[in-house]
Amino acid sequence: xxxxxxxxxxxxxxxxxxxxxxxxxxxxxxxxxxxxxxxxxxxxxxxxxxxxxxxxxxxxxxxxxxxxxxxxxxxxxxxxxxxxxxxxxxxxxxxxxxxxxxxxxxxxxxxxxxxxxxxxxxxxxxxxxxxxxxxxxxxxxxxxxxxxxxxxxxxxxxxxxxxxxxxxxxxxxxxxxxxxxxxxxxxxxxxxxxxxxxxxxxxxxxxxxx
Numbered sequence: 501x502x503x504x505x506x507x508x509x510x511x512x513x514x515x516x517x518x519x520x521x522x523x524x525x526x527x528x529x530x531x532x533x534x535x536x537x538x539x540x541x542x543x544x545x546x547x548x549x550x551x552x553x554x555x556x557x558x559x560x561x562x563x564x565x566x567x568x569x570x571x572x573x574x575x576x577x578x579x580x581x582x583x584x585x586x587x588x589x590x591x592x593x594x595x596x597x598x599x600x601x602x603x604x605x606x607x608x609x610x611x612x613x614x615x616x617x618x619x620x621x622x623x624x625x626x627x628x629x630x631x632x633x634x635x636x637x638x639x640x641x642x643x644x645x646x647x648x649x650x651x652x653x654x655x656x657x658x659x660x661x662x663x664x665x666x667x668x669x670x671x672x673x674x675x676x677x678x679x680x681x682x683x684x685x686x687x688x689x690x691x692x693x694x695x696x697x698x699x700x701x702x703x704x705x706x707x708x709x710x
Contacts, residue, residue: 585613590673592618592625592663598698601666603627603673607702609709610653610677618649625663627651630672632689633660635682653677658686662695670694674702 588608596602608616618627627649628642635657643649653659656678663671672695680686687703690696 584611585615586611587615587617590616590618590627591621592627592671594622594624599670601663601669601671603661603663603671606673606698607705608673608675610675612654612656612678614653614677616651616653616675618643618651620646620648625666625671627661627673628664630660630662630689630691633658633674633686635659635677635680651675656680657682660686660689660699667695668692670698672698672702674699674706676706 588610590608591604593602593604594600596604598604598606603618610616623646626643626645626647629638629640631640634640635655638655638657638659641649641651651659653675657676658680659675659677661673661675670692672691674686691699
């Protein structure tokens, strides 16, 4: 194995380790393919700098610099992707601005990637999803009693949530992420009387914001 091939082998240890766990032949094939690709991509250098291609150490240095640039740009891109993400706190209360047994606020407007943190400001509450009030592809979730619960919203749509012991008392909330394609289905969902009344008020508040 040349020193450049050795460089590639060390530059991507995770890939090689995972491949070798599956099969040694996949490891050899992946290494050979990547090395051939890099050789091909950098072959044009020989037109102006023959020594770069002829001298394996020079090629190794060139590839290492390019890899460093690529990894740096990837890191910047990942960091930039999280810059706009925000957190929204929701308190779980026995008594709030809208009455007894409430999430405050009970209407949350979020964007994909945001987090919603449910805070057990008053003891005796939890938060969990309402099965018929979730976007497609979102799994049901359930927080523990008297514990903070962080929900990361990744899919656009409406998310209906409840406090299990106080659901029939109307302790519900609505999270709206982006343009909610499931709006009609969520508004048509059936809930206990008090919960339905509160959802009606929440829907009216959301509609007024459009």
